[in-house]
Amino acid sequence: MRILKVIISTPENMEGAVRAGMNLANHLDREVTVDVVKMSGDSDEKLVNEVGMNFGMYNISSIKFMPDFLDVLNIDTQTNFENSLIFTYLDPPSPLHDYDVVHIHNSIPIFALVICVIQCRLKGVPYVFTTHEISKIYEWPEYLNMGAAGEFLFKQVYLRLYESVIRGAEHIISLSNSDKETLRKKFPNQDVSVIPNGVSFEKCDNEVDVxxxxxxxxxxxxxxxxxxxxxxxxxxxxxxxxxxxxxxxxxxxxxxxxxxxxxxxxxxxxxxxxxxxxxxxxxxxxxxxxxxxxxxxxxxxxxxxxxxxxxxxxxxxxxxxxxxxxxxxxxxxxxxxxxxxxxxxxxxxxxxxxxxxxxxxxxxxxxxxxxxxxxxxxxxxxxxxxxxx
Missing domain, CATH: 3.40.50.2000 (Glycogen Phosphorylase B;)
Structure with a gap:
């Protein structure tokens, strides 16, 4: 079985979904053949060292387009929508059609996610998508004070693209039962499994000053x-x-x-x-x-x-x-x-x-x-x- 793990990420992101994808790949490597690609970031070397990856991680491009477009549109919002306008191209170490399954983590930047999904569809490779944030996404307009223009942009662009990715997935992995319920209500025909994040059990080095x-x-x-x-x-x-x-x-x-x-x-x-x-x-x-x-x-x-x-x-x-x-x-x-x-x-x-x-x-x-x-x-x-x- 050959698996391609794809980690969608903004350049500065070092948070849970990114680390979870890398940690999971680290443990999958003992059972299956796995390659990991991640959108290039500012701290990739630090991430690899901190996670303790047993093998190499390949970078794919992070291409920004109109990062200040909200200012141009004069939309006042706390939401960092410019992260949506970061693109990528899925260029794994082996041809995409050589993989049995592509497993995608994270949804931001959304256009980068969609491009990867389109490439999978064109090559006929099934993809699995882990929804690290499904229960939060539908709360964003109110919670982040998007305003009318921001909410319209979110619902008409981001949300539609995100939901199309879920509908097209061969299987969805949710992190919790509460997330699964959200998915069941909105996507009743989609196959969903609950697989939580894992955790490592490590102690600090003895020489650390406590x-x-x-x-x-x-x-x-x-x-x-x-x-x-x-x-x-x-x-x-x-x-x-x-x-x-x-x-x-x-x-x-x-x-x-x-x-x-x-x-x-x-x-x-x-x-x-x-x-x-x-x-x-x-x-x-x-x-x-x-x-x-x-x-x-x-x-x-x-x-x-x-x-x-x-x-x-x-x-x-x-x-x-x-x-x-x-x-x-x-x-x-x-x-x-x-x-x-x-x-x-x-x-x-x-x-x-x-x-x-x-x-x-x-x-x-x-x-x-x-x-x-x-x-x-x-x-x-x-x-x-x-x-x-």
């Missing part, structure tokens, strides 16, 4: 620094914490104004580290007492799984597929945007150490049993076999 993360109970947030991840709610919530603690905020600095606001709130309890190395991130996961991720919009985040794999109890929100990850035995779920609930949950786990430790053990057991990359790879191979047969 002095800076010891001494007080440690709260950890890891995520893209944008408003929807709930980092401001977390900073507001810690004012009500009744116990000594250290809070580490980690993630790529995507919103400069939000970063500035976080830095203005930093003191001896709150530390902002920005983007950190893979080893530093492992260190923080390993030595944290509570992982706090008060996201307001998510699908099936990797960071919660990574915290669980490190044996850390999780406080998060009941959005997307997170309730399928976090059970009452492994953490606490709150309503998104509810600062008082967040404060209460943190206080509860800081006070009840025995509960916190038991949740951490259960979290690691759950991650090991339910979300190993090996089991994810095996389930994905079964999908490929169904498509080929």
């Amino acid at each position: 002095e800076s993360v010891t001494g007080r109970p440690i709260l950890l947030f890891v995520g893209k620094i944008i408003e929807s991840k709930g980092v401001l709610e977390l900073i507001n919530a810690v004012d009500g914490i009744k116990h000594d603690f250290s809070l580490f905020i980690v993630g790529p600095e995507s919103d400069p104004s939000l970063v500035a606001e976080i830095e203005n709130n930093c003191d001896d309890r709150i530390r902002f580290e920005g983007y950190v190395s893979k080893n530093r991130l492992r260190q923080l996961y390993q030595f944290s007492d509570i992982f706090v991720f008060p996201t307001k919009s998510d699908v099936f985040p990797l960071v919660t799984l990574e915290a669980m794999a490190a044996g850390t109890p999780v406080i998060s929100t009941s959005v997307g597929g997170i309730p399928e990850q976090i059970t009452p035995e492994t953490g606490i779920l709150i309503n998104p945007g509810n600062t008082s609930e967040l404060t209460n949950a943190i206080n509860k786990l800081l006070i009840e150490e025995e509960m916190r430790l038991e949740m951490g053990k259960n979290a690691r057991d759950r991650a090991t049993n339910e979300y190993s990359w090996r089991s994810v790879a095996n389930d994905t191979i079964n999908v490929y076999r169904t498509v080929i047969d």
